[in-house]
Amino acid sequence: MKFNLLLVLFFVGLISCNSNKKNKENLKSENSNKKEIVVHKKVTSTIKVQSKGYKLMQQKCYICHFETPNPSKRDQMIAPPMLRVQEHYKPTYTNKEEFIKAIMAFTKNPSEEKTLMPGAVKKFNLMPKLPYDDAELQLIAETIYDYEFGKAPKMKMMASVLQLNNGKKWVLKKESILLINTIIKKTSNFKSTKIEAYNKLGKDVFNDAKTIMLDDSYQDELFNQIHIFFAGIENNMHTLMSTTSISEANKELTELNQQLKGFHNYFE
Secondary structure, three states: OHHHHHHHHHHHHHHHHHHHHHHHHHHHHHHHHHHHHHHHHHHHHHHHHHHHHHHHHHHHHOOOOOOOOOOOHHHHHOOHHHHHHHHHHHOOHHHHHHHHHHHHHHHHHHOOOOOOOOOHHHHOOOOOOOOOOHHHHHHHHHHHHHHHHHHOOOOOOOOOOOOOOOOOOOOOOOOHHHHHHHHHHHHOOOOOOOHHHHHHHHHHHHHHHHHHHOOOOOHHHHHHHHHHHOOOOHHHHHHHHHHHHHHHHHHHHHHHHHHHHHHHHEEO
């Protein structure tokens, strides 16, 4: 009798154990499915946001901006292509959140002080304030950061290389010459072991250069020549502003100094 009772208890325990095991497996499976659904929703949501952002960019930005440079429609350009906007802002604001903030801040309140594209401002003037919804503007800024615009060659200006003014140097205002000499002095005497100092130097040089480029008294071919010169050091300035590498900063600074030495060969 005792043996039979023990045998019954054994089978009951075995069935209970198997049942618990199955319940655990089912619960684990359910949790796994839930996780997969959550991840899937996140992926779907991200794709949807990007798609919506691109459509907003098409609707609101492409009214004035081409997506990429189009030499055949150069005369129709009234604003820089979106590719160029990305190229100018992304090296300076490598962090996506900072990039978005910068684009939103400029779009909501454009100013010469905030611009990273002084040549475009001089050529096309400042864009108007756009009363876009913040949520939509953020989606557009995210899209500009993430979107693969591809690459396009730089559109040639009226002159592709620096040229003298009928064999003579271009005459600039005394204030501009003083400013460029200040830039040359800053860069040639610069020494530091801190990357933050290099970043600040890049910003200082860029802001000084921007002052010259945005001077309304420089027009026509004189402006073109000034713009050509600073376009030649643009990448150096932007890289100095954003790099986190001392070796890269030194490389850019060396190239920048070499380019700056040639300024007085064309301007006085």
